[in-house]
Every structure is written in C-alpha cells, then in structure tokens.
Amino acid sequence: MATLITHLLSCFLLFSFFHCTLCLLNPQDEVGFLVEPDGFNMVQRNGDSSKICDFSVGKWVYDESYPLYDPNCPYLSAAVTCQKNGRPDSDYEKWKWKPNGCSIPRFDALRFLGKMRRKRIMLVGDSIMRNQWESLVCLVQGVIPTGRKRVTYNGPAMAFHAMDFETSIEFFWAPLLVELKKSPENKRVLHLDLIEENAKSWRGVDILVFDSAHWWNHSAKTSAWDYYQEGNNLIENMNPMVAYQKGLSTWARWVDLNLDPKKTKVIFRSMSPRHNRENGWKCYNQKQPIPFFSLQQHAPEPLVVLQGVLKKMRFPVYLQDITTMTVLRRDGHPSVYRKVTRQDEKQKQGIGHSSDCSHWCLPGVPDIWNEMLSVLL
Known part of the structure; x- marks a missing residue:
C-alpha cells in the first residue's frame, strides 16, 4: 500500500511539473539576444511554481505589439519621456523579455487590479524604483475611468489610487533604506543600524517591493x-560594499522581526545596471540590446551582497533578478533625451554632453520588470 501511495505521489508531482512548465512555454522559437549567467541563480525561497522558470535567463525579442501603453501617459515625469524630449528612434520600446523555455504573459491591467483589489502595493527605494512606479501606474491607469483615479502625496511617499478597486500603488522614497540624518554639527550621518523612521511607513502594506544599490556606490x-554611524561609533571611511551589507542586514532584521509572511509579500528587485562607463558602454546613440554578456566573471558586487543577506533571512523574500537581463539594454536609457534639447545642444550630443545612462525611457525596460512582477503576484 505504501509503495502504491509513493508511486501515485511521484506521478502527481511529475504531472504537476510538466503542467506548470507547459503552461509557460511559448511554442514560437524566436530569434533574439541571449544572456547566459552560467549558473548565477536567483535566490528563491517561496517554493512556488515560478521557480520552474528562471525569469533572469533568456533573450530580448523584438515585438511590434509593444509598447504596452501610450507614451503620453500623464503620470510620467519629464526626464523619462524620451520621445517628447526629441529622441528620434523608438525601437527601444518594442523589446520584450523571453526567458529560456517559457514566456512572461503580457501585462493585463484588469487582471492585475483584480489581484490587487483592496490591497496596497508599495515600491520602496531610489529614483530607479520611482522609474518602475511610473511604469506600473501607466500600465494600469488606461483601464480606469477619469475621475476614478488620483495621485496623493505625503512627504517621501506618493500613491496612485484606483478607487473602484480600493487599490493603491505607492512609492516610498528611501534610497538607502536605513536612516540618513543631520548631526548637531550639520553633518550628514548615515546610520547603518537605524531604520524605523522609514520602516514605520511600510507596516500594514500587503506587497512590498524594495531596491537599494545605486546610492551606496556613489x-x-x-x-x-x-x-x-553604528551605535555610538562615528566612522568617516568604510568600504562601500561593507556598508551596504550592514545597511541591508539592518533592513533584513526589521523584516524578520516585524512582518508576517501570511499577511505581507516581500520582493527585492536587484540592481539596475548603469551604462555610463567608457570602452563601449556609454548609452548615447545606442539603438539595440547588447548581443551577449555573461555575468560569470562580472557579477556586480551589490548583487552578490544582496544574495548573501537574503539567504540568511527567515522571512521568505523573493529576489527579482533583473540585473542579468537589463545589463543588455544600454539602448533603453534617456541619454541626452532626459529633457527637451535646443538645436545648439543637439549639435553637441555625444561629445561631453550630459547623458543619463542610469534611468530608463518610458515606455521601456521597467515595463518588463512589471510584467515579471505581475506574474510573481
């Protein structure tokens, strides 16, 4: 009898595996740009079916049906509206990410809002997270009637409200997660072991999405x-990645001690790569994804530190690894099109002219992060 039960259980698990895999498969064998991280895996501790497909490994595929929303979305900040700011090409809007062996479903605004009914989702972090928040708001706002949506502001927080769904999509500005304060001597002090001043705003939120990396590398x-500062110790110099590890550990302790995984889902989005270095990595006048890049020898230190911290946590945090896919997209930045340029400025473009190779044009790359996020939820 025990043997029969074991055999039936094995068959059930095997069927479940193939069912979950096949439901994600895309039958089209598309040609695209491939990234192979050579065993550089995500940290996944939830035990859900999404672990069957590693979303971080795949290729960029050109898709004429993109972008997913009108570039004139009223919730976009001027610095990311590259078309309005005079960017002459638009192919950067038309690339979708196809993981190896499966596909990410196209973003469905009504379905997303249905899942978020009577819930709060909060994106916490720096200006790249603000970039993603604007993308998410633009992805959903088109299906909501005028007068049934609004944005509110409260200190470091802003929230888009979908009234009929009783849903709020929020952004909270905390680029370092831990607290940055002024001392009595008017010095700026980063407290590596203090977080409550920011974290008190995260309580009661149903879904929390974090990022923190760029400011640590300044x-x-x-x-x-x-x-x-740690405790009473004031420190002038510290290795930035040691400081990052300490700050993330403070965040991790807070999550472990204060959040209930039965009530709150926590996702940490990995570092969005910059492309502002020399030797071919500058983003000006780039019009296609990079053909190939391996992270085997080039794994960014912040990503390695983040993985190490998450592995030690009791709380099941999902690491959304967008670094390996986004490193290929040097074509997706505002570059010199972060503002409307005058004719005389256009003549100087690419020659010592100020260029934003950190943030992302919208519509664009962050829309794909949100398609992934929708699947995770």
Missing part, C-alpha cells in the same frame, strides 16, 4: 553623507 564627491 563616489566621495557625490556621496549623500559625510559619516557612517
């Missing part, structure tokens, strides 16, 4: 702080 000249 050079001494552009750093947002003068000193680090």
Whole structure:
C-alpha cells in the first residue's frame, strides 16, 4: 500500500511539473539576444511554481505589439519621456523579455487590479524604483475611468489610487533604506543600524517591493553623507560594499522581526545596471540590446551582497533578478533625451554632453520588470 501511495505521489508531482512548465512555454522559437549567467541563480525561497522558470535567463525579442501603453501617459515625469524630449528612434520600446523555455504573459491591467483589489502595493527605494512606479501606474491607469483615479502625496511617499478597486500603488522614497540624518554639527550621518523612521511607513502594506544599490556606490564627491554611524561609533571611511551589507542586514532584521509572511509579500528587485562607463558602454546613440554578456566573471558586487543577506533571512523574500537581463539594454536609457534639447545642444550630443545612462525611457525596460512582477503576484 505504501509503495502504491509513493508511486501515485511521484506521478502527481511529475504531472504537476510538466503542467506548470507547459503552461509557460511559448511554442514560437524566436530569434533574439541571449544572456547566459552560467549558473548565477536567483535566490528563491517561496517554493512556488515560478521557480520552474528562471525569469533572469533568456533573450530580448523584438515585438511590434509593444509598447504596452501610450507614451503620453500623464503620470510620467519629464526626464523619462524620451520621445517628447526629441529622441528620434523608438525601437527601444518594442523589446520584450523571453526567458529560456517559457514566456512572461503580457501585462493585463484588469487582471492585475483584480489581484490587487483592496490591497496596497508599495515600491520602496531610489529614483530607479520611482522609474518602475511610473511604469506600473501607466500600465494600469488606461483601464480606469477619469475621475476614478488620483495621485496623493505625503512627504517621501506618493500613491496612485484606483478607487473602484480600493487599490493603491505607492512609492516610498528611501534610497538607502536605513536612516540618513543631520548631526548637531550639520553633518550628514548615515546610520547603518537605524531604520524605523522609514520602516514605520511600510507596516500594514500587503506587497512590498524594495531596491537599494545605486546610492551606496556613489563616489566621495557625490556621496549623500559625510559619516557612517553604528551605535555610538562615528566612522568617516568604510568600504562601500561593507556598508551596504550592514545597511541591508539592518533592513533584513526589521523584516524578520516585524512582518508576517501570511499577511505581507516581500520582493527585492536587484540592481539596475548603469551604462555610463567608457570602452563601449556609454548609452548615447545606442539603438539595440547588447548581443551577449555573461555575468560569470562580472557579477556586480551589490548583487552578490544582496544574495548573501537574503539567504540568511527567515522571512521568505523573493529576489527579482533583473540585473542579468537589463545589463543588455544600454539602448533603453534617456541619454541626452532626459529633457527637451535646443538645436545648439543637439549639435553637441555625444561629445561631453550630459547623458543619463542610469534611468530608463518610458515606455521601456521597467515595463518588463512589471510584467515579471505581475506574474510573481
């Protein structure tokens, strides 16, 4: 009898595996750009069916049916409206991400709002997360009648409200997650072991999506702080990745101690890569994804640190690894089209002219992050 039960259980698990895999398969063998991270895996601790498909490994496929919303979406900030700002090409809007062996369903605004009914989703982090928040708002707002949607502002937070669904899509500005304060001597002090001033706003939220990496990598000249502090110890110099690990560990302890996984889902989005270095990585006048890149020898330190912190947590945090896919998209940044350019400025473009190779044009790359997010939810 025990043997029969074991055999039936094995058959059930095998059927479930193939069913979940086949439901994600895309029968079309499309040609695209391939990324192979060579075993550089996501941290997945939820045990859900999405682990069958590693969304971080795949290729960019050109798709004429994109973008997913009108570039004139009223909730976009001027710095990311590249078409309005004079960018002459638009192919960067038409690439979708196809994981190896499966596909990410096209974003369905009504379905997403249905899943979010009477819930709060909050995106917490830096200006790249603001970039993603604007994308998510534009993805859903088109199906909501005028007068049944609004945006509210409250200090470091802003929220888009879909009234008929009693849903709010929120953004909370906390680029370092931990607290940055002014000392009595008017010095900027980054407290690596304090977080409650920010975290009190995260309580009661149904879905929390975090990012934090870019500000930790700022050079001494552009750093947002003068000193680090742990307890009573004031520290002037510290390896940025050591500081990042300490700050993330403070965040991880707060999540472990204060959130209930039965009530709150937590996702941490990995670092969005910059393309502002020399030797071919500058983003100006780039019109296609990079053909190939392997992270085997080039895994960004912040991603390695983040993985290490998440592995030690008790709370089941899902790491949404967008680094491996996004590193290929140097064509998707605003570059010099972060503002409307005058004719004399256009003549200087690409020659020492200020270029944004960190944020993303919208519609564009963050829309794909949100398609992935919709699947995870």
